[in-house]
Structure formats: structure tokens, C-alpha cells
Amino acid sequence: MKVVHEVEKCIGCGTCVALCPALFEMEGAKAKLKDGKMEGSNCVLEREFTPEEQNCAKQAEQNCPVSCIHIE
Numbered sequence: 822m823k824v825v826h827e828v829e830k831c832i833g834c835g836t837c838v839a840l841c842p843a844l845f846e847m848e849g850a851k852a853k854l855k856d857g858k859m860e861g862s863n864c865v866l867e868r869e870f871t872p873e874e875q876n877c878a879k880q881a882e883q884n885c886p887v888s889c890i891h892i893e
């Protein structure tokens with residue numbers, strides 16, 4: 822599974838960190854995918870995820886107010 826964070830669109834509201842602290846943390850005024858790698862302007866984390874991580878990543882994707890988290 823792959824989680825993509827469009828960093829430039831992120832408004833730093835903290836929702837993803839609150840819902841899914843296993844995968845997201847705040848870094849300055851924006852969220853950051855823990856261990857994510859920059860690919861162009863996106864931060865990408867691709868690996869096996871636990872069921873709990875998959876669930877919280879989906880919650881973050883669905884609740885991000887600017888829809889800048891994508892699960893592929």
C-alpha cells in the first residue's frame with residue numbers, strides 16, 4: 822500500500838496526526854508522513870501496513886479538509 826501526501830496543499834490542521842499518529846506527525850506548519858520520501862512535491866510512504874495503520878490512513882484520507890492525502 823502507498824500513502825501519498827501532497828505537501829503543498831496541506832494547511833497543517835493536524836487532523837491526520839490526531840487520527841493516525843502512527844503514520845503522520847507535525848513538522849513545522851505542515852503534517853509529515855513518518856519515514857516518507859519526497860517524490861517531486863509529494864511525500865510518499867510505500868510499504869506493508871498493519872490493519873490498524875490501513876484503517877487510520879483511510880480515516881486521515883477521508884477527513885483531510887483539503888483532500889491532500891491519497892491511498893493507492
Ligand code: SF4
Pocket residue numbers: 826830831832833834835836837838851852884885886887888889890
Ligand atoms: S489533515 Fe490534511 S491538511 Fe490537515 S494536517 Fe493532515 S494532511 Fe495537512
